[in-house]
Amino acid sequence: MLPVVPSVIGYVFPNELHVTWTVMIVLYPYITGLVAGAFIVSSLYHIFGRESLRPIARFALVSSLAFLLFAPLPLLLHLGRPERAFNILITPSKTSAMAGFGIIYLTYLVIVVIEVWLTLREDMVHLAESRTGFARLFYRTLTLFDTTIDEKTKAFDHKVAKFLAALGIPVACFLHGYVGFLFGSIKANPWWSTPLMFVIFLLSAIVSGIAVLVFLFYFVSWLRKVPIDRACVGTLASFLWGFMIVDVTLELLEVLSIAYQQTREWEPLQFLILHKLFFTYVVVQLLLCSLVPFLFLAFNAIAKPREKLSNVLVFSSAVLLLVQVISMRWNVVIGGQLLSKSFRGYTTYVPGLWNKEGLVVAAVVFIVPFILLRFVDGVISLFPADTPLGAWWARRAAGKTPAVPAPFGT
Amino acid sequence: MSEEEKKGGTLSLPEPSEKKPGGSLARRDLLKYSAAGLAGLVTLGKIDDLLAESYPTIGGSYHPDEHWWGFVVDLRKCIGCGACVRACKEENSVPDGFFRTWVERYTFLKDGRVLVDSPDGALEGFEPRADVKPEEVTKSFFVPKLCNHCEQSPCVQVCPVGASYQSPDGLVLIDKTHCIGCGYCVQACPYGCRYLNPVTGTADKCTMCYHRISKGLKTACVEACPHGARHYGDLKDPNSEVRRLLNTSRYGVLKPDLGTHPKCFYIGLDEEVV
Numbered sequence A: 001m002l003p004v005v006p007s008v009i010g011y012v013f014p015n016e017l018h019v020t021w022t023v024m025i026v027l028y029p030y031i032t033g034l035v036a037g038a039f040i041v042s043s044l045y046h047i048f049g050r051e052s053l054r055p056i057a058r059f060a061l062v063s064s065l066a067f068l069l070f071a072p073l074p075l076l077l078h079l080g081r082p083e084r085a086f087n088i089l090i091t092p093s094k095t096s097a098m099a100g101f102g103i104i105y106l107t108y109l110v111i112v113v114i115e116v117w118l119t120l121r122e123d124m125v126h127l128a129e130s131r132t133g134f135a136r137l138f139y140r141t142l143t144l145f146d147t148t149i150d151e152k153t154k155a156f157d158h159k160v161a162k163f164l165a166a167l168g169i170p171v172a173c174f175l176h177g178y179v180g181f182l183f184g185s186i187k188a189n190p191w192w193s194t195p196l197m198f199v200i201f202l203l204s205a206i207v208s209g210i211a212v213l214v215f216l217f218y219f220v221s222w223l224r225k226v227p228i229d230r231a232c233v234g235t236l237a238s239f240l241w242g243f244m245i246v247d248v249t250l251e252l253l254e255v256l257s258i259a260y261q262q263t264r265e266w267e268p269l270q271f272l273i274l275h276k277l278f279f280t281y282v283v284v285q286l287l288l289c290s291l292v293p294f295l296f297l298a299f300n301a302i303a304k305p306r307e308k309l310s311n312v313l314v315f316s317s318a319v320l321l322l323v324q325v326i327s328m329r330w331n332v333v334i335g336g337q338l339l340s341k342s343f344r345g346y347t348t349y350v351p352g353l354w355n356k357e358g359l360v361v362a363a364v365v366f367i368v369p370f371i372l373l374r375f376v377d378g379v380i381s382l383f384p385a386d387t388p389l390g391a392w393w394a395r396r397a398a399g400k401t402p403a404v405p406a407p408f409g410t
Numbered sequence B: 001m002s003e004e005e006k007k008g009g010t011l012s013l014p015e016p017s018e019k020k021p022g023g024s025l026a027r028r029d030l031l032k033y034s035a036a037g038l039a040g041l042v043t044l045g046k047i048d049d050l051l052a053e054s055y056p057t058i059g060g061s062y063h064p065d066e067h068w069w070g071f072v073v074d075l076r077k078c079i080g081c082g083a084c085v086r087a088c089k090e091e092n093s094v095p096d097g098f099f100r101t102w103v104e105r106y107t108f109l110k111d112g113r114v115l116v117d118s119p120d121g122a123l124e125g126f127e128p129r130a131d132v133k134p135e136e137v138t139k140s141f142f143v144p145k146l147c148n149h150c151e152q153s154p155c156v157q158v159c160p161v162g163a164s165y166q167s168p169d170g171l172v173l174i175d176k177t178h179c180i181g182c183g184y185c186v187q188a189c190p191y192g193c194r195y196l197n198p199v200t201g202t203a204d205k206c207t208m209c210y211h212r213i214s215k216g217l218k219t220a221c222v223e224a225c226p227h228g229a230r231h232y233g234d235l236k237d238p239n240s241e242v243r244r245l246l247n248t249s250r251y252g253v254l255k256p257d258l259g260t261h262p263k264c265f266y267i268g269l270d271e272e273v274v
């Protein structure tokens, strides 16, 4: 039985009865985490030469861009004066950790856009050549009217893309680690204030990024009735397992070190964990969504089960880990605001449903990048032509030329 | 001055630090430029009369550089009537459910428990606690709270656009026309003094009634307090009342270990108060 907790316990400073950062601020680090994680996966192939990840590397890169484009949306929805959002770029305050957002975001955006363009350029040129009329013009526009493809241009594109991928790794780490720093640097809040926050956010970002790719890879393969690329998901599953172990270890370490030190903050934090956050932290984040996928992935890696079982284990681990990371964001962002800075009381946060910062809008914001991905997939194949998914795309495109092929599944 | 000395009750007082945050300097430059611009305009029209109308000043002019405002609450005198909370709400159009100042009641019980409450910020004062019997109580007192106008204010530090700043006279203020309403400062204030104003969409908090004190008027809460528990004044002025109080009493500040250097001092502070 879950304990029934009254909405306000003890003494909360009167201004703290309203929770300032809502579910939008839960979503923001979640989406930037997906950006960083997906990018790291594409870099594992592009930079670190993980050949088995080739079928998903390009998809990972474009996913990263899709999430990136929508990452600022929850922030905008949260701002009290969204029309002044550009003040962050115009008058950044040099003492503020948050002021770096604009610069880091734009740097990363430029890197990813160019890298995506270079990666897709060859395909765009071929598509332009094989089409007529409007479709041809469309693809030619995408190539920015530079349709030369030969060994020299290929080598050049490859070199630049590789350079950008290498540059992108530290920037992606920074983009997300910095989000952790936003919380970790708030000395007023004992649930946030730890230098570990930076690392935990980064690792959980990588976990969520790999998990979302595993999820999408299975999803698209099943939808298109294409055999699963076992080598690819196998590699993804082992990375997922490895990163989740380090991530969860650090998450536990953070709490254990406060608990063991028995500092003044521990008493209220203990109550926060065992009562206010019992369900979302202990049950969901730790037991259901960390322990279970850990066991699943461990079994998958060690016992090497039959293909069908392995698929079920890896897919459900990915889904559980996606929930793990969003519940971690919730427990940090919302949890930290439930404990009053009086250290004597706790408030409650119940998100609205239909308001600007409510659950419906949050769900829409979260789903939009996936819809964008679907449309991009309608225009250009996100998987290499010599992989089962890429071949499916080519078959579909051939059947429908000269019209722009429909997105997957239709 | 070290913490030890302060705790030991020495008579020396915190001096304004030499270091001025960049924000205030930039702002000063801005003021200078706008003043120059205005001077140009004045020659064109009769704006000087208008200005004199809207900004009455102390003895002809108010020079922020000449002051360093601080606040002193004498906890031995507060009776928890909530007059200050009502006056502040009225004076500053504080929206319902939010507080630029509020009053807390601390109730110490024989079994060692300490209970704290502040029903609706003490807007209507306090009723006797229904959940404790008078004979269980060892001591009880009230603590008015307001922005501490911290010298090293974390709220100013974190504001991404520089909308929160420290004025040259030592007050932490918010430029309502520049604030984006991100709420980062609300998270950074360790004292729960800030809120996002639902009407303006921007951060809000106590300004120590800047619009009044810069005209030589008392803050609304100081004026309303029937028991002389609240005092504001110029820490730079050796003869000010706040100086006199701090020179002659033992005082403390809230959460000194966070290094925020509050400029709201509490006479008769109990360690249970945070």
Ligand code: SF4
Pocket (backbone or CB within 6 Å): B146, B147, B148, B149, B150, B153, B154, B155, B156, B172, B188, B189, B190, B191, B192, B193, B194, B205, B260
């Ligand atoms: S009390 Fe809070 S709002 Fe006031 S200056 Fe200090 S940190 Fe800022």
Ligand code: SF4
Pocket (backbone or CB within 6 Å): B158, B159, B160, B161, B162, B163, B164, B174, B178, B179, B180, B181, B182, B183, B184, B185, B186, B202, B203
């Ligand atoms: S809410 Fe306004 S004053 Fe506060 S940190 Fe954000 S921009 Fe600055």
